[in-house]
Amino acid sequence: MSNLDQSSFINEQRHLHELLAKGAITQEEFEERKQKLLNEVKESARAEIHNVPSESSLNEKREVSFLLYLGILFLPIIFVWYLLRKGHSTPARIIGFVYFSVTFPFLFFCMFMLIYIMLISNGSFGEFVLFTFAYLGLFLQWIFG
16 A cells, blocks of 8 residues: 555545544444545555556567567467467467467377387388388378478
8 A cells, every 4th residue: 555545534534433432433334434544555566566557568568589580480388378368469370370380280290100100110210211101201291292
């Protein structure tokens, strides 16, 4: 609570006590107004504690940095989620998640194929390379067909 709020709270409280002492308000009215004043102070303090952002900070635009772009390009499964931070535009999010949804099945397929090739090559590096290029060629032929 700022100094101005504290002084106005104290002044209002004094004013309520004076009204009660003069008999201008009843004890029930005093309690009611005191509770209302305390609730206003609590709400003011709660807003300050939570540091409610201003309208200008909510409308800030955030550009996709070069490093984030590279991260999304090479490791979309990790970096595309950074587009969900406040300030990134909806088109940037759509492009990022479409790219992720297109590349994810391909990456999953590649991982599956590398594991399969490792199993059938029996630990021989030469066979591993041979099978890798063979499956890569088949996959590219299937894609571009």
